[in-house]
Amino acid sequence: MLAKKAIKTQKRWEQTQEKREEDKKITVDHLLKKQDSKVGKNSRLKSSKKEIYMFSYVNNRDMVGLSVPASYSFPMEVQGERGVPAARLCGAPGCRNPRRYSCSRTGVSLCSLQCYKVNLAAHKMLQEAA
Ligand SMILES: [Zn+2]
Numbered sequence: 001m002l003a004k005k006a007i008k009t010q011k012r013w014e015q016t017q018e019k020r021e022e023d024k025k026i027t028v029d030h031l032l033k034k035q036d037s038k039v040g041k042n043s044r045l046k047s048s049k050k051e052i053y054m055f056s057y058v059n060n061r062d063m064v065g066l067s068v069p070a071s072y073s074f075p076m077e078v079q080g081e082r083g084v085p086a087a088r089l090c091g092a093p094g095c096r097n098p099r100r101y102s103c104s105r106t107g108v109s110l111c112s113l114q115c116y117k118v119n120l121a122a123h124k125m126l127q128e129a130a
Pocket of ligand 1: 110
């Protein structure tokens, strides 16, 4: 009777162990799968980040050409010269010379010491009038 019970207990213990092993296997598999999917996601992210525009120039016996990314319009747009910025002129009254510096007091564009004085005088007059 006791022996039978012992065997039963032994069997139950074995079954429990087996079940545990199975659970472990499933958990490990699950974790491995999870990691796999994570790696896959990461590599996908990286690949999307690495979407660099690739231009390649081909010059061989068969052809000479330039391959551009599909998202790029070809032939390329012609870019015109950028306009030269309008020359800034002296801001002193009655003077049309090109600007050479700006007044440290009024910030007005100036070309010469003479214009500096004229500008300053004009500024003073305006301030006094105000
Ligand atoms: Zn001037």
